[in-house]
Amino acid sequence: MDRLAVGLGPGSFTGLRIGIASARGLAAGLGLPAHGICTLDAIGQGMAEAGVEGERLAVLDGYRGEVFAALYSAAGERIWEPLVCRPEKLAARVAELAAPPPAAGSGAVRFRDELARRGVRIADDADPVHRVAARHVCALAAAPESGDPGSLDPIYLRPPDAERWRERDAVHRAE
Numbered sequence: 001m002d003r004l005a006v007g008l009g010p011g012s013f014t015g016l017r018i019g020i021a022s023a024r025g026l027a028a029g030l031g032l033p034a035h036g037i038c039t040l041d042a043i044g045q046g047m048a049e050a051g052v053e054g055e056r057l058a059v060l061d062g063y064r065g066e067v068f069a070a071l072y073s074a075a076g077e078r079i080w081e082p083l084v085c086r087p088e089k090l091a092a093r094v095a096e097l098a099a100p101p102p103a104a105g106s107g108a109v110r111f112r113d114e115l116a117r118r119g120v121r122i123a124d125d126a127d128p129v130h131r132v133a134a135r136h137v138c139a140l141a142a143a144p145e146s147g148d149p150g151s152l153d154p155i156y157l158r159p160p161d162a163e164r165w166r167e168r169d170a171v172h173r174a175e
Helices: 014-030 041-050 085-095 106-110 112-116 136-142 162-172
Strands: 004-008 034-038 056-063 066-072 078-085
Touching: 004 162, 014 034, 034 041, 034 136, 041 066, 041 136, 056 106, 066 085, 078 085, 085 106, 106 112, 106 136
Parallel strands: 004 034
Antiparallel strands: 056 066, 066 078
């Protein structure tokens, strides 16, 4: 083992902070560089390994009625950078594509109906293509084009809950 691979968000602020701190501590203790990998990239990699051809849509349940998503080319390159939105907005964005891509991930399973209405093909809920596998995270981290080893920058796609609550409370105080 010549580096520590870590799956990084998108996800909750607290979970990412704890995971990154743990990974940094483990990497320092082992004397290895830590390398962050986007969880959506790992889903896209898993889809390719499972034989999904053409463009691929990785969709994770973002909770709060939202999804995290990224679109990948047949070669595995990102077409859409990771985004967070409501599933209806993702479905509308997919409708703008020449052909709807197959999708996988916890968000594809949870919001199957919204995506399927736009022609998105989603594997059976029990299909392993929906799970993030450590081997995909490790394969991405080991790839020469994976970027800077030692980089553990989280991917925050929405503001923290505390900021949202502060804004909400400020509106209530102003009323």
